[in-house]
Amino acid sequence: MSYKKKWKLILEEKRFREKSATIESDGRNTFENDYGRLISSSPIRRLQDKTQVFPLEESDYIRTRLTHSLEVSYLASSIGQSIENWLLNKKELDIKLKGNLSSLLRVAGLVHDLGNPPFGHFGEEAIKKFFKKYFENNKKTTLSDLEKADFENFDGNVQTLRILSKLYYFGDEFGYNLNYSSLASIIKYPSNSLEGNKNPTTEIAKKKFGYFVTETETYKKINDHLKLGNRRHPVVYLLEAADDIAYSAADIEDGVKLGKIDLDDIERIFAKNLDKNKEPVLNQIKELKEKYANEKNIDSSLIIQKFRIFTQQIMIESIVKSFEENYEEIMEGKLENEVIDISDAKDIRIAYKNLQYKVFDDKSILKKEIAGWEAIYGLLEIFVSASQSESFQSAGNNLESRLYKIISTSHRKVYEDVEKYPNSEYKKLQLIVDFVSGMTDRYAIRLFQQLKGIKI
Numbered sequence: 001m002s003y004k005k006k007w008k009l010i011l012e013e014k015r016f017r018e019k020s021a022t023i024e025s026d027g028r029n030t031f032e033n034d035y036g037r038l039i040s041s042s043p044i045r046r047l048q049d050k051t052q053v054f055p056l057e058e059s060d061y062i063r064t065r066l067t068h069s070l071e072v073s074y075l076a077s078s079i080g081q082s083i084e085n086w087l088l089n090k091k092e093l094d095i096k097l098k099g100n101l102s103s104l105l106r107v108a109g110l111v112h113d114l115g116n117p118p119f120g121h122f123g124e125e126a127i128k129k130f131f132k133k134y135f136e137n138n139k140k141t142t143l144s145d146l147e148k149a150d151f152e153n154f155d156g157n158v159q160t161l162r163i164l165s166k167l168y169y170f171g172d173e174f175g176y177n178l179n180y181s182s183l184a185s186i187i188k189y190p191s192n193s194l195e196g197n198k199n200p201t202t203e204i205a206k207k208k209f210g211y212f213v214t215e216t217e218t219y220k221k222i223n224d225h226l227k228l229g230n231r232r233h234p235v236v237y238l239l240e241a242a243d244d245i246a247y248s249a250a251d252i253e254d255g256v257k258l259g260k261i262d263l264d265d266i267e268r269i270f271a272k273n274l275d276k277n278k279e280p281v282l283n284q285i286k287e288l289k290e291k292y293a294n295e296k297n298i299d300s301s302l303i304i305q306k307f308r309i310f311t312q313q314i315m316i317e318s319i320v321k322s323f324e325e326n327y328e329e330i331m332e333g334k335l336e337n338e339v340i341d342i343s344d345a346k347d348i349r350i351a352y353k354n355l356q357y358k359v360f361d362d363k364s365i366l367k368k369e370i371a372g373w374e375a376i377y378g379l380l381e382i383f384v385s386a387s388q389s390e391s392f393q394s395a396g397n398n399l400e401s402r403l404y405k406i407i408s409t410s411h412r413k414v415y416e417d418v419e420k421y422p423n424s425e426y427k428k429l430q431l432i433v434d435f436v437s438g439m440t441d442r443y444a445i446r447l448f449q450q451l452k453g454i455k456i
Helices: 003-011 030-039 042-049 065-089 100-111 120-137 145-152 156-167 180-184 213-226 234-257 263-273 278-292 300-325 327-331 346-360 363-387 399-406 409-418 424-437 441-451
Strands: none
Touching: 003 100, 003 180, 003 327, 030 100, 030 180, 042 065, 042 441, 065 100, 065 234, 065 300, 100 180, 100 234, 120 145, 120 156, 120 363, 120 424, 145 213, 145 424, 156 180, 156 213, 156 409, 156 424, 180 213, 180 234, 213 424, 234 263, 234 300, 234 327, 234 346, 263 278, 263 300, 263 346, 278 300, 300 327, 300 346, 363 399, 363 424, 363 441, 409 424
8 A cells, every 4th residue: 555545544534433413514624523522521621630740739830631731732733734744745645635634643642641540650550550469369350361461551541542432421332433543543552461561672562552452342443444554553653752742841841830950950961961952952041041141020930931942843843854764664653663762852852851850759749649659559449349249339328339339420331331341350340440540630639538538
């Protein structure tokens, strides 16, 4: 298949069922239609109280998962426009599909963190550690190695596919009923939990995993229709790059605002880690410091905002160039690196990453993350213990039934009427993980305190 035909295949309309009727004057493309389905939904709204870097932060300046996702959405769409112009000039893209690639990336950026549990990656670790210990102590489990691996390697990206394709109940079993490519754009590691999680590995598709056993058929239909060959969708590389650009610079901007790092830290660490971009980047820091040194009512946050924009421009330009240079491998899903790691902006990304370590190790962050860990781990203990009883159902008036009825009605609807997976033990555990991972940071803390009698 030519790459022009491949672009046509992955940018056209294809869903699990016919989309609902729209008004006659609707001029949106298929991916703008997806964006409209997503933007007003409750899973998107809950991102406003999920950790980006600073858990339970009171400052309204600091980014949450929602504001981060909106930034990634814009950056990804911007990169998509540049790539699209290049493809049109190469005659690799049908003019009728103009706008679809940037719209697809806009959708991908919006939803890429949708499945992240409370307290981000630390929350993921709490879930994984709980289930590793649970299966070690529960020798009577009916779960296969593959089924256990789904829980022991829980990943927010994998949960995102489940939310989008099934868990968000809107009247049937298809979730949001998004375009196939919208769903494929967030499958970073197209393997199951046993074939994947081979880190370190030379094959990027197997570094982690991309779908639970309950979404195996969903993945296969997408993979087969889009002819991906169990490789990454080309858009995944661009989404990953936009995510890297957004959070690497923005996390540092937030860190400066909260006083966790300062301009001297930034200048020192960039000077130590830069190579190709050393002269222009360090000159920019110097010029910004000199320009605003004696300005009234100006603090370092303005300087870091302008510095972020400057470095992001370099990274975006480098990503577009790297995509063009590695076009064939990306189209085949065989590029075994992240695009930014082989771009001319690699050194900027490394410098930001080293700054992030300084921010992440701040004691106030560590304390809140530990509190979040205890809440998530504790909630899993409470609900998983209850799930082992036959009374863990809506009928009844005992402890286990009361706990079952605390789980959100939409999750129970999917569990009882939509999810057809045959292993009942797996289904119960997945119901609990769906519920806990979908919580906001504050709700997780509050519910744990209420169930433990710490706060009523």
